[in-house]
Amino acid sequence: MTETPLLEVEDLRVSFATPKGPVEVVKGLNLTLGREERLGIVGESGSGKSMTGRSILRLIRAPGKQTAKTLRFDGLDLMAQGTRQMRRIRGARISMIMQDPKFSLNPVMTIGHQIAEALQVHEKLPRRDLQARVIEMLNLVRINDPERVAKMYPHEVSGGMGQRVMIAMMLIPRPQLLIADEPTSALDVSVQAQVLDLIQELVTGNGMGLILISHDLNLVGRYCDRIMVMNGGEVVETCAAQDLHKATHPYTRGLLAAQPRMQEAREELPVLDRSGGAGT
Amino acid sequence: MTLPAISLRDLDISYGDTKVVRDVTFDVAPGESFALVGESGSGKSTVLKAISGLAPEWTGEISVLGKPRGHGTDRTFSTTCQMVFQDPYASLHPRKTIDTVLSEPLAIHGIGQRSQKVVEMLGAVGLDQRFRFRFPHQLSGGQRQRVAIARALMLEPKVMLLDEPTSALDVSVQAEILNLLKRLRREQGLTYLMVTHNLPVVSFMCERMAVMNKGRIVEIAPKTALYDGSFSDPYTLDLYAASGGNPDADPAVAAASDTKDP
DSSP, X not given: OTTSOSEEEEEEEEEEEETTEEEEEEEEEEEEEOTTOEEEEEOOTTSSHHHHHHHHTTOOOTTEXXXXXXXXXXXXXXXXXXXXXXXXXXXXXXXXXXXOHHHHSOTTSOHHHHHHHHHHTTOOOOHHHHHHHHHHHHHHTTOSSHHHHHTSOGGGSOHHHHHHHHHHXXXXXXXXXXXXESTTTTSOHHHHHHXXXXXXXXXXXXXXXXXXXXXXXXXXXXXXXXXXXXXXXXXXXXXXXXXXXXXXXXXXXXXXXXXXXXXXXXXXXXXOOOTTSOOO | OOOOSEEEEEEEEEETTEEEEEEEEEEEOTTOEEEEEOOTTSSHHHHHHHXXXXXXXXXXXXXXXXEEOOSSOOTTHHHHEEEEOSOTTTSSOTTSOHHHHHHHHHHHTTOSOHHHHHHHHHHHTTOOGGGTTOOGGGSOHHHHHHHHHHHXXXXXXXXXXXXXXXXXXOHHHHHHHHHHHHHHXXXXXXXXXXXXXXXXXXXXXXXXXXXXXXXXXXXXXXXTHHHHTOOOSHHHHHHHHHTTOOTTOOHHHHHHHHHHOO
């Protein structure tokens, strides 16, 4: 069993109908993710990276259309699952961490309740055990005084703490695959590192797979094993994280060069050539 | 002795009963680009707001180009100092065309030849003339930020307050906006006070930085400190480490670029 990859995707396509005909936002994407592997998907806005993440969970809503030759998770064909079966997989076996805790948490429910709900949907547990699991999970994401925080509402906690609550919520059903879509772009640099270290720690050693979606090349380079660079719905380059600086594709090189460095001696930053487009 | 472009003395700022910024004192020289660095909630944006008059509850002294600033709104002040906000999706009026947005400051100050000035400014920030009569929703994030910068420059101010001008943008678009800001500063002799939490951006744009934590300035350092991490305050060192430090730290390179910088 350990030989089969955790996730196999072949020829994944996502398209949206527009008055000018369908627009493909993901154009024939292939990927395989092993157990305990950490894959980073990098690209600019509109490159289709988030759509890829969502389509793994079959979360593309009409009028969006999703097709794939293979979309297999742990030997299970996701394309063949009905809505109800999909719902049982989402959260329990594949989880997704969204970008902004401010918009992803329910403002009128306490944090403890929300985390418990995430678990309750998938498992029937006595209330006492449920409470204990919630507290344990909050401890795990390094929230001090979890009993007190569990009784708080999302607006009472900071952004970093909110994101840790989100992580707790996503990990409490012990999923096998975690998709983190820009988990830290709404957070401060110092908190960013904490949150990613935490994800790292929880993912390794639990046989969990991780897909980290981000626009920050260096960040993904630090936290993943393998990196996929996307542009215009296509994968332009895949490389091992430590070979990122050796990337050969002009687009990847462009992205790398456009980033200011800690020790900046360049007078001007090189920008990507957007020939044909209106530019920015 | 030249007058500093921005001078803050013992500045305390409060929102209602809560004091959010304490004892901020620093000078920015004319033509200098100075960064305020820190986490959210450290009070860095509040300092900019106080200077621009958006946070009127302050004590201490604020002067811009030698003129002390009062607590009220000041029409002449806005001709010397303008602000660019973080989120170009929120800072442009959704129902006004770019043309209206750009001519409004001129109209308020009774300046003529508006049409010509708008055309020139669009050119200066690298926007095509066809964007002139469009609405903000028809523009991309980078284009909108260009409009926001153009709006701030319409009154030909000497001092620009930049509140995380690129944090809402993609890396490659960020590079374009940073290049633009750098070019404008060179061409028009502007002074920048820039708020950011991105240390590499500081390295590219600024000469000095003040690090803020919990409403106080903990350290003022030159940008060369970013090359080797030679900060003295423990908080700054944490922030530096969280940003990944300097992966291509090389003392020889640091020395070379030191001599290159004016």
